[in-house]
Amino acid sequence: MTDLYTRIGSWVRPSARRQMRDFAVLGAAGQVEAVLSLAATAVLVRLTGAAGAGEVLLAQSMAAVWALLCDPRLGDAAQRFVPVQEAGDAGGGTWLFRRLLRLDALIGLAGAALGVTLVTVAGQAGAAPPGPASLLVLALLYQGGTASRGTSAAGFAIAGKLELLGRLRLGFAVLSCAATVTALVLGGPVAYLAAMASAAAVTTAVLAVLARRAVGAKLGPAPRGPRRAPAGLARFAVTTSAATCVSLASDNGILTLAGLLGGPSLVTFLKIAAAPGRLFLATVSTVTAQLYPRLASAAVRGDAGAIRRDVLRATVPLTVLGVAAAGLALPLARPALALVYGPAYVTLATATLVLLAAGCVRGAVVWAKVLPLAVGRPAVRLVAVATEGVLLTGALLLALHLTAGPEAAARAYALGALAVAVLFAAGWLALLRPLAGRP
Incomplete structure (x- = not known):
């Protein structure tokens, strides 16, 4: 048990300077993401009016509600149990994190695919108008593109790389906003949601790859052979x-x-x-x-x-x-x-x-x-x-x-x-x- 305390303590008690740096970078990333989201919504409202923007926002909300039923969101479990696994099994924390990340991504993507299939079938059967149905399909694809992002963020926290996570979020937020607003101005709401889905998929993929590498570098390579997850x-x-x-x-x-x-x-x-x-x-x-x-x-x-x-x-x-x-x-x-x-x-x-x-x-x-x-x-x-x-x-x-x-x-x-x-x-x-x- 003492070894467990020592291991966990070495991960979670950074210097005051590093804590402030992490807070500043993550805070800036959160601010920029929120401001750019607000700016994109403002452009949407100005170009399409309250009713037109409401259709897009409603499609996004419905897709988000659907995603809640399909995305396991394993980031919290990763932060709590990866240290426990690592304490008793050197490299086992890397194995557990990668397993949770993979499971989160697969379930989230499968849920998005199921939602797209149901909406498409409903649209072909005449149960849903073509316009709202196409918006909902793109919004579901966006939700699928964000699957596993929370677990990736947990990986950066486990590896002590929150500053890197903040910088990545900051850069991707700027690029994604530029792409989606450009698509909105040039192609309207459908192009806007399509650009959001594409940007989300790229962002999530990059974060997942870097999170895997960061955890592996911190905890060591995952050992071969079957292992058991913590009780x-x-x-x-x-x-x-x-x-x-x-x-x-x-x-x-x-x-x-x-x-x-x-x-x-x-x-x-x-x-x-x-x-x-x-x-x-x-x-x-x-x-x-x-x-x-x-x-x-x-x-x-x-x-x-x-x-x-x-x-x-x-x-x-x-x-x-x-x-x-x-x-x-x-x-x-x-x-x-x-x-x-x-x-x-x-x-x-x-x-x-x-x-x-x-x-x-x-x-x-x-x-x-x-x-x-x-x-x-x-x-x-x-x-x-x-x-x-x-x-x-x-x-x-x-x-x-x-x-x-x-x-x-x-x-x-x-x-x-x-x-x-x-x-x-x-x-x-x-x-x-x-x-x-x-x-």
Whole structure:
């Protein structure tokens, strides 16, 4: 067991300078990705209008919901169990990581292929209009192209190469945005989604190859012959995958439900209003990539004090950053919406500010994504995100019932989302001591 502590500790306790460098590069990558996604959406809205953009966004949301059912998302399991495998079997960590990466890619691609087949058959049978069906097919191909990307990212974390991951994400984000916006301007929504799918496939393939090499260089070559995975891996992977799926479903499912019940324009309005909050969360989510291995190491050692210290040290600056972001956005929301999307969207300022506030509240406890996993209690996160998803869905349904028009519905939903964010932030802070005390 002492050998296990030593091995894990050597991976997860980098110097302060390296931690800051990793945070800066990953934060910059998250910011650039979010900003470029926002810019691409703005171009889409300006070229096709709220209804046309809503059709594209609805297809993307539906494809994302489908992918949730097919992508096992094994990155969390890789970060927790590769060190365990390596501690008792030199080179076994490399073997396990490569196996999880391959499994993630194969299942994700098979799910995308099944979705494309079903949509194609439905289109030929006349059950789906040709236009929306073609958009959905391309959106499904994009989801297939991103399969295994999370597990690749876990490989960079295991190898201590988070700075390299950030630089790669930064470069690919710029190139992908340039390609997709050019395709949109020249060929319209179909070309836009086709370019997104192609860029995603190339990015994922490069990240997978480099992640394999990085883990092999760090842990040594995979030994030959059959091996056994650590006990509890399958159960942990199923639970964490389910939690991630439910969490993502609460985002994409909201947009899908909004499109089906409120029309394409509501999808566009919610996408626009949620953009600043997503931008903030993309920035602070970098913290989880650094906290996860540290918290997992502390949990293995049984050091509850270290877990609480790391979490609280992250919460304080994240709270200050959220307050500053919300205060800065208050006078800028209306002019920014007019500049980016056009004067017609200035009326979304209230919904935008409220959803940004919700994002800032969620960002203060962003460690909740990884704390239950690090201490070996993934079911806690599954229950939490499932409950949150139900409450957000209820907030949307209530907003649609009480209001008339997509703008009013977006404002009402934003208020509900803020209330849910406050409730769950308080809940996670209350759970900190019980979780940290029982690793």
